[in-house]
Amino acid sequence: MSIRKNKQPRIRRTPEESRANILSSAERLLTEQGPQTLRLADVAKEAGVANATVLHHFGTIDGVHTALMERMIAELVEKVMAIELTEDTEVSRAQALTTLFEAFEQKQASKLAAWLELTHQAGRLTNVRQVVRDVTRKKFHHQNVPEDVVEDVMLVCITLALGVGLFGQTLSEMLGKPPSRAKEMALSVLMLGLRQLEAERKG
Amino acid sequence: MSIRKNKQPRIRRTPEESRANILSSAERLLTEQGPQTLRLADVAKEAGVANATVLHHFGTIDGVHTALMERMIAELVEKVMAIELTEDTEVSRAQALTTLFEAFEQKQASKLAAWLELTHQAGRLTNVRQVVRDVTRKKFHHQNVPEDVVEDVMLVCITLALGVGLFGQTLSEMLGKPPSRAKEMALSVLMLGLRQLEAERKG
DNA sequence: AGCGCTACTGACAAAAATGTCGATAAGAAA
DNA sequence: TTTCTTATCGACATTTTTGTCAGTAGCGCT
Numbered sequence: 001m002s003i004r005k006n007k008q009p010r011i012r013r014t015p016e017e018s019r020a021n022i023l024s025s026a027e028r029l030l031t032e033q034g035p036q037t038l039r040l041a042d043v044a045k046e047a048g049v050a051n052a053t054v055l056h057h058f059g060t061i062d063g064v065h066t067a068l069m070e071r072m073i074a075e076l077v078e079k080v081m082a083i084e085l086t087e088d089t090e091v092s093r094a095q096a097l098t099t100l101f102e103a104f105e106q107k108q109a110s111k112l113a114a115w116l117e118l119t120h121q122a123g124r125l126t127n128v129r130q131v132v133r134d135v136t137r138k139k140f141h142h143q144n145v146p147e148d149v150v151e152d153v154m155l156v157c158i159t160l161a162l163g164v165g166l167f168g169q170t171l172s173e174m175l176g177k178p179p180s181r182a183k184e185m186a187l188s189v190l191m192l193g194l195r196q197l198e199a200e201r202k203g
Numbered sequence: 204m205s206i207r208k209n210k211q212p213r214i215r216r217t218p219e220e221s222r223a224n225i226l227s228s229a230e231r232l233l234t235e236q237g238p239q240t241l242r243l244a245d246v247a248k249e250a251g252v253a254n255a256t257v258l259h260h261f262g263t264i265d266g267v268h269t270a271l272m273e274r275m276i277a278e279l280v281e282k283v284m285a286i287e288l289t290e291d292t293e294v295s296r297a298q299a300l301t302t303l304f305e306a307f308e309q310k311q312a313s314k315l316a317a318w319l320e321l322t323h324q325a326g327r328l329t330n331v332r333q334v335v336r337d338v339t340r341k342k343f344h345h346q347n348v349p350e351d352v353v354e355d356v357m358l359v360c361i362t363l364a365l366g367v368g369l370f371g372q373t374l375s376e377m378l379g380k381p382p383s384r385a386k387e388m389a390l391s392v393l394m395l396g397l398r399q400l401e402a403e404r405k406g
Numbered sequence: 407a408g409c410g411c412t413a414c415t416g417a418c419a420a421a422a423a424t425g426t427c428g429a430t431a432a433g434a435a436a
Numbered sequence: 437t438t439t440c441t442t443a444t445c446g447a448c449a450t451t452t453t454t455g456t457c458a459g460t461a462g463c464g465c466t
Contacts, residue, residue, distance in 0.1 A: 009432085260413090
């Protein structure tokens, strides 16, 4: 046993960097280990800092939770707003839907949503309506479809994207199918169903 | 202040009754307050018994969690297996789907599933595949559709039912629509989409 | 009534999680 | 180099949560 104390030199970050480091670690824990591991010691360890450092930047462990939610929500909104839908062809629509589904599974946004739902914090998503409105206007302005119909369609798409993002992979594998099968099937059914719905509306 | 100690007489139940009482209370907490309130003291208080009583029956708080999961899973499986699908008309199919969707929202099965998914306990659902197989055989034996196609269809239906059950109400209300709107839209799209899928397969 | 079994309980012990505080050291600026 | 600011940390204090134990009480049985 060496007597020498071999302490690592401290890493001193800017407050912004430090907060980002901690939140990234927390996000990793949330998506890889589940919400119950979002404890002070776990987060601090994952971020490679002392417990007190986490509290220095966020006040309480709840502060970490809140900040994490806000960061993940902002990321998701950005991703959704970036979806292209310049023309309204089948192909373009399929691409947009695929991107939407991926947005909800890639950054583990579905897990965030489930966490909010289970903890009754969904109220934090105050801007969902506004985002949907914005998307409706910006992406669908060139079509002659009533806004509330567009909103209904988006409601379905988001609901299904969340379901697929959260459960799709696990369910697919449970049934002995490739992990993306649920997503593929959902996309097919959604495309076909929406086309029919549109046909009915027009006809 | 009265000096007299006014203790309630003890309620002595059979072990089965007592376990059921505790699990029912835990289920109520899970669905109404979220998983983080499934703590020993909370469960005991909700059940109206002492902390030690809960431990007497379940050993640890984790034992309560496990037992609760198993009970809710069994309930759900029973509900799903009870779905009628004697003939394959549009009406019958719509009824079956409606029942399925309701099974996933009524008994808060979606919340259970989300809890399992977030806590990486989905492995507990070892019998999902068997259930799907059973349903496939029992409910669809009269059709001439390959079994794996039926399984794909069930995969979509379950995924969407879970998504709607967990997020449907909240999302609908966020968009200023009646709480059942997401479910209705999902059902419509699903029915239309499945019909088209079938048409494509045949044609 | 008396007895045995055990579900039940309060009080206490142990463990885990959160939060506080004074000291330290990294980096910028003088 | 010296000074100043403050991000960082270890040690400790507090609170929360879980688990133990010995005794109590409800209920069936004789």
